[in-house]
Amino acid sequence: MNLEVTLAGKKFKNPVTTASGTFGSGAEYEQFVDLAALGAVTTKGVANVPWEGNPTPRVAETYGGMLNAVGLQNPGIDLFCKRDIPHLKEKGASIIVNVCGRSTSDYVEVVERLADEPVDLLEINVSCPNVKEGGIAFGQNPDALYEITKAIKAKAKQPIVMKLSPNVTDITEMARAAEAGGSDALSLINTLTGMKIDIHRRKFVLANKTGGMSGPAIKPVAVRMVYQVSHACKLPIIGMGGILTGEDAIEMMMAGATMVSVGTANFHNPRATMDVLDGIKAYMERYHIEDINEIIGCID
């Protein structure tokens, strides 16, 4: 049974990675997950300098999902390169680094800093709804997305994967802008912007008022967008949004994703990534599928 997939010229031993921000840099999940058994570990968004993130409360549960407004707290690229990358390498993991920034030069600085690091892909988060500057501003405007993609691509040593926001009228327009800017692959979806009100205290549950919605509740939107994007441009896709089981992963791949990220599911079940991988294998066995690549985008 072949589980290996190739995305943007890089080989991954299987299609399962972690959704940025839900898995730290892997260390926290090591008691539950063999990091080397994953296709890759996608790390929490990292910026050129440490970020404090938003005030608390930062997370809230919603029906079949959750909201977060962590605000990209991160240790900055220096500590990340010194501590997290070596640790992941030592554990035998392939690495996708998620990059965030407030301005184009922030992103470029991080990308340049990673040039000689043993990193497979750079996932560029231009779709975080929880920070005031940068982030989503690039992710909701095709021209801005094109420009920043081009700027990052010019400096990146590793293939880049622009991560798209679902909070747009037409996701295919954004996909094409990233493609035109030189992105090597696309990652979708980031979170849907949502809000929860505590009616007893008459307050927003999140200090940030709004947060990004994730989890199985949003899966139908994610599957739809992956399908649309896979038909609108030629780039390979890392699909995510609500994957809880192997069957969810298969669905995302049938819609057109070459790899899948498991996010919120980790909070529900710390072994979720492994369960997803096992579920994929079980599906392949049941239907006598020799090569996982057969199912990618298999329906039109």
Next chain:
Amino acid sequence: MNLEVTLAGKKFKNPVTTASGTFGSGAEYEQFVDLAALGAVTTKGVANVPWEGNPTPRVAETYGGMLNAVGLQNPGIDLFCKRDIPHLKEKGASIIVNVCGRSTSDYVEVVERLADEPVDLLEINVSCPNVKEGGIAFGQNPDALYEITKAIKAKAKQPIVMKLSPNVTDITEMARAAEAGGSDALSLINTLTGMKIDIHRRKFVLANKTGGMSGPAIKPVAVRMVYQVSHACKLPIIGMGGILTGEDAIEMMMAGATMVSVGTANFHNPRATMDVLDGIKAYMERYHIEDINEIIGCID
């Protein structure tokens, strides 16, 4: 305890209505719900002529919600006026008619046909993601929305309530376009476009491939958009999207809705509208709220 609300100059005995398309024209729910006890019955989208709708399967369950691609099957305005309006009036219900069309003239024809009918409000569905022509085309483009609003408003005898699609980058831009076009109120949200794949049959679950997602899964998006719109324009709002309980309704009203519609919840519990109403009353009693209007948009 006062539950009466006024929206676009019309008084409703309480803020609870039904979400269009989930309650037929009321008759099917009469065994469970006293139609006169509702703030209003909002009827299934009606066009100038009968529509066949989409092929089946038309509905699919999703995590915490569902997809539908009914495609606005409806009997046309003639049979609607002859049968459904008199029936609702006989039962003592206030009526909000949801109007659909493929072109501006379709909408205008329906609206004119309703001029002398005992209808309180006209809810204009320019946001149905499940029909090829019309519908969403108007709902995702602010200029088109402005134009059609203006055209309908010019002919409408009753106040009009443009119903907005959540499948947009900036809901406030759409709200302002409808306001500028003369809409008397706004209704939001319609469904989020989603997709479900049957991985065992390798087929789309819905014949239409995509469908509109509704139910509690989408509530955080709905609350966020109601909140944003209530701060972006002056129009009163009918809020909907995932309301299952009285507490959900209170949340939507705190976010800025004057009335709330109960949709998918009816499928889960045919008495949902009544339970929502009872839940609102219980909340008011618990917190000694004399007038429901106090809580509308009570948080910033």
Next chain:
Amino acid sequence: MEMIKETAKVVRQQQIDEGIFDMELSFPKGAALAKPGQFIAMYCNDKSKLLPRPISICGINPTEGTLRVVYRVAGEGTKEFSEMKAGDTLEVMGPLGNGFTMKNEKAIIIGGGIGIPPMLELAKQLDAEKTVVLGYRTSTFLKEEFEEVCDVKIATEDGSQGAKGTVIDAIEKYGVEGKVIYACGPMPMLKALAAYAEEHGMEAQISLEERMACGIGACLGCICKSKTKDHHTNVNNTRICKDGPVFDAKEVVFS
């Protein structure tokens, strides 16, 4: 049509075949109203699944106030039901739909696969000369119960019992005759029976299936194409949950 929405209690549940469960529900008001061919909407306790599951009524016991359903584990919802034990409760709504119109004419009662259970109560209640024809893959659940009522012919896909092939093969092999066909089963079987009935000048009442949301005629989720314009929406669609699930085969447009 009167219907009830209530919390019902599981009185008994047992597995009767691979993946097939037999559940008896205490639902007195529903049992008092139910007719053969109607169905109930069963709601999941797990709240991530909101829509009710439509399941046909397999047995009606108004004296005990119970309804019996026999169902196959097809996905998450039926899996949840299958794990319930006597004493557990769930929300149910019903009886729903029209049910069969029982005629006092020579009848062939036909069930295919998981379309077999709804025919049992009809076989019991139908006051007419009757033969039951059942189509199975291999294993023959509920067969003995039908045999207590009347003559039963069998078809199995592999021919391990009865005729090899479909219910039509069994009808032909055993020369089963009648004026009215009552049937439930997979779409291809119903389509074939509709053609068979037309060819032989028989009436055919067939019970259809479609994905449902409301179960009571409000959402227009579950329509089938009909030859005549539907009274409800004035188009060539009719609602399976409300105006069916049983239709005169002549009224149905098969795709």
Next chain:
Amino acid sequence: MEMIKETAKVVRQQQIDEGIFDMELSFPKGAALAKPGQFIAMYCNDKSKLLPRPISICGINPTEGTLRVVYRVAGEGTKEFSEMKAGDTLEVMGPLGNGFTMKNEKAIIIGGGIGIPPMLELAKQLDAEKTVVLGYRTSTFLKEEFEEVCDVKIATEDGSQGAKGTVIDAIEKYGVEGKVIYACGPMPMLKALAAYAEEHGMEAQISLEERMACGIGACLGCICKSKTKDHHTNVNNTRICKDGPVFDAKEVVFS
């Protein structure tokens, strides 16, 4: 820190006060590892609620392989737990967090409201001269169990028992003294205790609460502001679930 994720069985559950439940869980591997001040993540069986509920460990019985939790019904999740009976199962993960650092110095063990349960196991295990001070609204759940361990002082909001007011009122009224404060309770109480400890030159170990998602330090959902830069993210935030929930009060920036 080792932690376990497993299906645990409810061994016993009873209501001990209005809205307050006492549950014993069979979770042998967790019980073998747990320390006072740690907590467990309890998952709901209803799948519409995905995030685990953090609940402090109130009792540890490694011999029986059980952990005890005492919790207040605050919303849907704790409501679900409260309806469980002996024999029911749920997923749990733990033990989580750091727990209290037990010092052999004269101690004041302080609990306020639903922050009282986590102090019971500490009171039992702490090998030092100690007084327990408990702040209640009115009704005094668990008080007797504390009294079996050591001297207990009470404050109630209405003064119906013990000192009227807060735990600080009780400390002052009864002249309770010590070198180390161990405390859990609402934020205003902890803030006041931090000030009190500083004023009196005492150490204060306080257990904090925040909304959590992962419970194990991965999501950065549950931070509190810290005076020094955190080893993990290199900013003035520290993770309550992983580096807490117990902190030296001097390290915490109260908002």
